[in-house]
Amino acid sequence: MRIAVCIKRVPDTETRVRIAADGVAMDENGVKFIVGPYDEYAVEEALQRRDKAGGGEVVAIALGPDAAQETIRSALAMGADRGVLLKADRIPADALAVAKALAAELRDGGYDLVLFGKMAVDDYHHAVGPMTAELLGLPCVTAVSKLELEGGKGTAEREIEGGMEVVEFALPAVLTAEKGLNTPRYPALKGIMAAKKKPIEVKPAALGETRVAVTALGLPAERKAGRILGEGAEVVPELVRLLRTEAKVL
Amino acid sequence: MAPRFEGVDFYDVGALLSEEERAVRDTVRGWVDDRLLPVINQHYLEGKFPLQLVPEMAELGFFGANLPEEYGCAGLNNVAYGLIMQELERGDSGVRSFASVQGALVMYPIHAFGTEEQRKRWLPKLAAGEVIGCFGLTEPDYGSNPGGMITTARKTKDGWVLNGAKMWITNGSTAKVAIVWAKTGALDDPSSIRGFIVPTDTPGFGARDQKGKLSLRASDTSELVLQDVKVGEDALLPGSQGLKSPLSCLTQARYGIAWGALGAAMGCYDEALRYAKQRVMFGKPVAAYQLQQLRLADMLSEITKAQLLVLQLGRLKDQGKATPQRVSLAKRNNVDVACEVAREARRLLGANGILIEYTAMRHLANLESVYTYEGTHDMHTLILGEEITGISAFE
Numbered sequence: 001m002r003i004a005v006c007i008k009r010v011p012d013t014e015t016r017v018r019i020a021a022d023g024v025a026m027d028e029n030g031v032k033f034i035v036g037p038y039d040e041y042a043v044e045e046a047l048q049r050r051d052k053a054g055g056g057e058v059v060a061i062a063l064g065p066d067a068a069q070e071t072i073r074s075a076l077a078m079g080a081d082r083g084v085l086l087k088a089d090r091i092p093a094d095a096l097a098v099a100k101a102l103a104a105e106l107r108d109g110g111y112d113l114v115l116f117g118k119m120a121v122d123d124y125h126h127a128v129g130p131m132t133a134e135l136l137g138l139p140c141v142t143a144v145s146k147l148e149l150e151g152g153k154g155t156a157e158r159e160i161e162g163g164m165e166v167v168e169f170a171l172p173a174v175l176t177a178e179k180g181l182n183t184p185r186y187p188a189l190k191g192i193m194a195a196k197k198k199p200i201e202v203k204p205a206a207l208g209e210t211r212v213a214v215t216a217l218g219l220p221a222e223r224k225a226g227r228i229l230g231e232g233a234e235v236v237p238e239l240v241r242l243l244r245t246e247a248k249v250l
Numbered sequence: 251m252a253p254r255f256e257g258v259d260f261y262d263v264g265a266l267l268s269e270e271e272r273a274v275r276d277t278v279r280g281w282v283d284d285r286l287l288p289v290i291n292q293h294y295l296e297g298k299f300p301l302q303l304v305p306e307m308a309e310l311g312f313f314g315a316n317l318p319e320e321y322g323c324a325g326l327n328n329v330a331y332g333l334i335m336q337e338l339e340r341g342d343s344g345v346r347s348f349a350s351v352q353g354a355l356v357m358y359p360i361h362a363f364g365t366e367e368q369r370k371r372w373l374p375k376l377a378a379g380e381v382i383g384c385f386g387l388t389e390p391d392y393g394s395n396p397g398g399m400i401t402t403a404r405k406t407k408d409g410w411v412l413n414g415a416k417m418w419i420t421n422g423s424t425a426k427v428a429i430v431w432a433k434t435g436a437l438d439d440p441s442s443i444r445g446f447i448v449p450t451d452t453p454g455f456g457a458r459d460q461k462g463k464l465s466l467r468a469s470d471t472s473e474l475v476l477q478d479v480k481v482g483e484d485a486l487l488p489g490s491q492g493l494k495s496p497l498s499c500l501t502q503a504r505y506g507i508a509w510g511a512l513g514a515a516m517g518c519y520d521e522a523l524r525y526a527k528q529r530v531m532f533g534k535p536v537a538a539y540q541l542q543q544l545r546l547a548d549m550l551s552e553i554t555k556a557q558l559l560v561l562q563l564g565r566l567k568d569q570g571k572a573t574p575q576r577v578s579l580a581k582r583n584n585v586d587v588a589c590e591v592a593r594e595a596r597r598l599l600g601a602n603g604i605l606i607e608y609t610a611m612r613h614l615a616n617l618e619s620v621y622t623y624e625g626t627h628d629m630h631t632l633i634l635g636e637e638i639t640g641i642s643a644f645e
Contacts, residue, residue, distance in 0.1 A: 014256055030262075070269055077273060186277045189311030189324035189334075192270050 001056035003046040004111045005080065006102055006132070007039040008091070009064050009071040010122045017219065024214045025090075026122075033067065035074045038117025040184040041177035045147065046115050047079045048182060056112075057081045061105060063098055063205050064091050076195035077187030083198065086205035093123065094212035099131035101205040106136060111172060118143045118176040126176075133174035141167050143178040253524075254283055255340065258516040260550055263557045267329065274330040277310060278337035286341040291606045293468040299344060300468060301424065308379030312338070312349050314357035321361070321373035328572075329564035332509035336560075339510030340517040343616035344469030346510040351420045352376060354502035356383030359429050359445055362498065363489035368447065372427065384425035384450075386416035386474050387496045393418070394629050395644075396431070397440035397493045401476065403432035409482040410434075412446065412454075415475050418623070422472025423457045425450050429487075430476065431496045445490035446481060454479040465619040501574045504624050505567060508580035511588035511620055512556045514613045518588075518595035519549045521609055525599050536598070545594045552587040559583060575637040582630035589617045 011017070011026065012034050018027040035043070046058045060075035062068045063086040072083035086101050106114055114136075116129035126142070133140030146157035154173060158165045159180075187195070229235045229242070243250045257264070257279070264272060285303060293300045307313065316331035317323035326334075331353075339346035357376050360368055375381040392398040401414025412432055422428075428448045435442030448455060456475040463471060489495075523546060526537035536542050563580045566572045592614035596603040603610050621627050629644075636642045 014254060073269065074273065186280055186310055187273060188309060189274055189277065189315055189326060189330075190319070192273045192277070193319070193325055196270065 001050055001053035001113065002059075002109070002111045003050060003056065003113045003115060004059050004061055004106055004109060005039070005042045005046045005075065005115045006061050006063075006128070007043065007071060007075055007117070008036045008120045008122075009033050009062060009068040010036045010120055013037065013121055019217050019219065024217050026217070033071065035071050036117045036120050038119055038121070038177055038179070040117070041179065041181045042115035042117050042175075043075045043078055043080060044182045044184040045177060046113070047185075049113065049149065059084060059109070059111075061086065061102065063088055063101055065089060066202075069200055069202070072200055073195045074187060076198045076200075077191040078185055079191060081198065083200035085200055085202045087202055088205040088207060092207060092210040092212075093214045094210040095123075095125045095127035096131055096212075097207045097210040099128050099135055101207050102128065102132050103135035104206045106132065113149075113172060114138070114174045116174070116176040118178050129174060129176035136174065138172055138174050139169040140174045140176075141169055142176045144175050145178040145180045147175070147181065255279055255517070255520060258519055258550070258553055259557075260554045261558065263554075263561060266561060267333075271327075271330045271333060274315075274326060275333040275337060278312070278334050279340075281306070281310060282337055282341040286338075286345060290342045290345070290468060291612075294342070294344075294612055295467070295606060297463070297467045299348065299424065299470045303345070304348075304379045304382065307349065308377065311377075312353075313377050313379060314353040314361075314373065316353075317357055317361050317373065317377075321369055322377040323357070323373065327564075328505070328567040329561065332506065332560055332564045335506040335510040336513035336516070338513065340513035342468050343510065343514060343613070343620055344466045346506075346513070347420050347466065347469050347620075350503045350506045350510070351385055352379075352383055354506055355385035355499050356427070356429050358502045359385075359487060359490065359495070359499050360447065363445055363487035363495060364447070365484075365488060368484070368487070372447065376427075381426045382421055382424050383427045383429065384419050384421040384472075384474075385496075385499065386419055386422075386428050386430040387500075388416060388418050390415060390417045390473075394626060396496065397443070399431065399433060399440075399443070400437055401430070401432040402437070403434050403444065403446060405434070406480070409480060410446065410485060412448065412476045412479040412481065415473065417473050418460070419457075419472050419474050421470050422474055423459050424470045425457070428455070428474065429499075430474075441492040443490075443493050443496065445487040445495060446485045447487065448476075448479060448481055448485060452479050452481060465615045467615075497574070500624055501572075501577050504577050504581040505563065505572065507620060507624055508563065508577070508584045509560050511581075511585040511617060512553065512560060514617060514620075515549070515553050515556065515584075515588040515591040518592045518610050518613050519546070519553055522546065522549065522595035522598045525602070525608075529600075542598055545598050549591045549594060552591060556584045556587050575633060578625065578630040578633040578637075581625065582627055582634070585617065585621050586627060589614070589621055592617050 012032040015031050020027040050056045050058050058080040060072050060080040061084045062072050119126040130140050141156045144156040145159050148155045152171050154169050156167050311324040315324040315326045319325040360372050389399050403410045403412050430446045430448045433442045434444050454477040457472045460471045526542050529536045596610040632643045
């Protein structure tokens with residue numbers, strides 16, 4: 001089974017974000033970058049599917065700067081077979097531009113399955129996976145939390161508001177992974193050593209025109225300090241009144 | 251649940267590591283957060299080693315990770331190996347001790363002193379955690395002076411007969427194989443000391459758990475008794491000769507301990523800092539008081555120095571320049587630092603600091619053993635004293 005996993009280099013989710021001097025980007029100094037947490041589910045799923053099929057290839061594809069090779073190597077350390085870096089100085093804010101570059105790489109790859117994380121934790125777009133599917137003319141199922149493949153068909157479960165949706169689709173297909181799809185493995189130490197010897201092909205990303213740009217980046221407003229009204233039952237009426245009129249949570 | 255550990259790195263020491271070294275550190279760090287920390291308290295209280303974690307530790311490659319890939323090991327450099335020890339001991343000294351013994355005291359001597367056949371027979375199984383090993387050097391009356399040992403190995407027609415007793419043996423009751431050091435000649439001749447690979451199911455071999463430990467409670471510490479234990483010719487590690495052979499194993503283990511103790515210190519500092527920011531006393535966080543700031547500043551200073559020390563030692567080891575004396579300095583310094591950091595962290599935590607919910611007291615109790623084992627702090631002082639002056643204070 002030939003599987004492509006599209007992964008993104010994102011800041012660690014515990015990063016304390018600082019804004020760069022230009023006001024539109026994050027200050028990357030001292031920031032640790034990781035494989036997108038949802039992308040990790042996609043990588044794990046790809047590895048399990050390849051191994052279950054008794055063979056094939058898992059190709060980890062990332063778009064980004066040279067440093068994204070480290071992101072690809074994390075996937076190789078987990079067990080992916082080879083990597084492709086679509087090189088761009090920075091990852092554009094235009095999800096369609098990214099999807100076009102990925103689609104150009106994926107189109108003639110002969111993949112049975114293309115996996116993404118359901119979203120990138122830095123931009124929250126949820127967009128690149130489905131856009132890539134559209135460009136490739138392939139069926140797309142997003143936020144998959146359970147997957148079965150049989151013959152040329154697949155069944156996926158999606159968690160939706162208040163329930164569960166079961167979707168059937170034909171292969172090849174594009175799927176985006178939700179938390180709970182599996183438990184991503186740690187890169188074993190031998191895998192980390194083996195990753196150094198696996199090939200990563202570097203080529204320019206065919207981004208084309210980018211039509212979306214970030215114009216400002218800001219930090220969330222600081223939370224206001226709390227207030228203690230007093231102690232004991234006698235302050236409860238005042239507390240309820242303020243929760244109604246001021247906090248408006250009741 | 252505790253927040254994920256992000257490391258302690260004031261001097262950007264992480265930037266001195268290679269990408270693989272950081273990846274190794276992060277794998278072990280994540281595993282400790284997800285798999286070890288959730289179960290360690292219960293095991294510590296019950297006085298049990300978390301044996302159920304051995305298969306996953308093996309799967310991830312934690313055992314003998316600096317030995318070659320051809321024997322099923324990860325083939326890492328010594329800095330990456332040290333980082334494994336650092337992260338494991340941030341979890342618990344007992345679990346790091348397990349990995350140290352398996353890798354540095356069992357796999358290393360088989361690799362260094364064994365035949366190719368012995369290596370092929372034992373190393374892949376030890377790396378895979380299918381066989382657990384222990385190291386029998388210390389005796390009830392011969393701790394700091396192992397050359398005085400009275401365990402003997404006598405040559406027979408087709409092998410050897412071993413007699414004696416060993417004490418303070420990590421993994422002793424769990425092990426399927428023991429590396430036993432014994433005198434093949436006269437009792438006053440330490441140059442006759444040789445190493446033997448002894449399967450623990452050999453008749454005459456007994457192990458008994460040492461009860462009543464208030465430290466390293468999540469670790470198996472046992473006495474070994476060898477009574478007319480008969481082993482074949484192939485039990486002898488042919489490359490071992492004299493006291494320097496087991497001591498070279500200890501140098502490997504001590505190297506890992508220098509990193510490991512640092513990990514415990516980093517964990518204690520991290521916990522103390524978080525606590526100091528959250529705990530409010532007299533209307534402000536205790537972190538706002540100069541006394542606690544002094545504690546934290548001292549901890550961070552010592553941790554930062556210790557980090558640079560072991561990193562350079564690791565680079566030297568990769569170049570074949572980590573002399574036993576250099577390793578002694580690092581073991582002595584870093585374990586001492588870790589003891590101080592754990593103690594100050596415990597004090598900063600106030601009464602909460604004595605609870606198992608916090609790590610400081612467990613680390614503090616563990617580190618008292620680490621201070622004493624693998625060459626006591628005092629012995630390393632004398633090793634350095636001899637190195638500096640050229641005069642031995644203990645011979």
